Amino acid sequence: MRVNLTVNGEKMSADDVWEGESLLYALRERLGLPGAKNACEQGECGSCTVYLDDVPVCACLVAVGQAEGRSVVTVEGLAEGETLDEVQQAFVECGAVQCGFCTPGLIVQAHSLIASSPGIPEDAEIREALAGNLCRCTGYEKILDAVRLAAARKAAS
């Protein structure tokens, strides 16, 4: 089947899509957007997190046909040209990236947390918001630092 959707503001379509295929597979293998990562395909790790109509979801659990006519934003859609989004910038500065496999999902999920928080979220809130994103490298401390830094910068701006 054919699927039409908007990804990172651009209208896209994919042909000969298998009906049981996930949005994650279509993004990575058909639309040239390998940012969202495939690690578990069962919703456990969060490395495939993307926005679907402004709501962060596991792209591996959305059937691509369910995205018909809808808007998807992936990690590739957050930066403005060469300028990183403030969450991306904070991850770089805080050393919150090691192998980087979990990073795209964490960035999107953290982006959503910060966008919906009026001030700097409490640690407990950050942990709760990131509970569905697993990282095997960093031990999470630097990820928390990065989220606090990005939130503080947003609150100050």
Added chain:
Amino acid sequence: MDFLRPATWAEALALKAERPEATPIQGGTDVMVEINLDKGRPAALLDLNPVAELRDWSVGDDGRLRVGAGVSYTRLIEELGDRLPGLAQASRTVGSPQIRNRGTVAGNLGAASPAGDSHPPLLATGAVVEAASVRGVRMIPIGEFYTGVKRNALEPDELIRAVRVPPADGPQYFSKIGTRNAMVIAVCSFSLALHPSRRAVGTGIGSAAPTPRRAPEAEEFLAGELDWDGRAPVSEDTARRFGELVARAAAPIDDVRGTRDYRVHALAVMARRTLGWAWRDYGRAI
């Protein structure tokens, strides 16, 4: 595989009548796991996301909150947490934020896993499943909905339109045992609802029998013991007996998540604890 995209509820029902073997997909958090892990290939997927009617909740003509099959856990928590505290507490424990953004109570009912977290509060509050087909609407009391392990009372041509849950008329609690706070399938779970207006007690047990179930003997015992008017503290004996009766209503097994004995023990503990919390709230509410 076919991918069916009804635009309206009437179309969805017509498609389900025509293709009873089609698998409905709402949040996809159960359906897509099965497909991704190749545990089964549905003949067709019936996508309910486009059906706008399912996305809303309202107050039904029966006074119950009519939660549309497309309302995500996230929205239920945010928009109905005050009126459906037991169900909202259970919803907060489901998966992760991403899972709660997509997953629905209707999907939990469709899957009918004995470990599904929405089931205990739905049982404790006396919810009703609104099922529909081209033949008409059927109100299924929650106690009759679960028919076996991962089986429910829906006919092949039926879809869940909504779940109807009475707004809380007293304290409600949900408790769940697992290895961490997020992303946990319950080892076992328990929900308690006090209904002071009827002087009744509601219970729901999860993950400790082939289906979610109530503990009717425990409910009756506790309703008779509680000092509804004076709100005097619950005696230790009463709490202990209530816990025993809840545990006795279960029929758990040993599996990878826990043993039978542990589940029996944990259920009694959760029953006593939720009773403590609920009665404390009731005492304060004078």
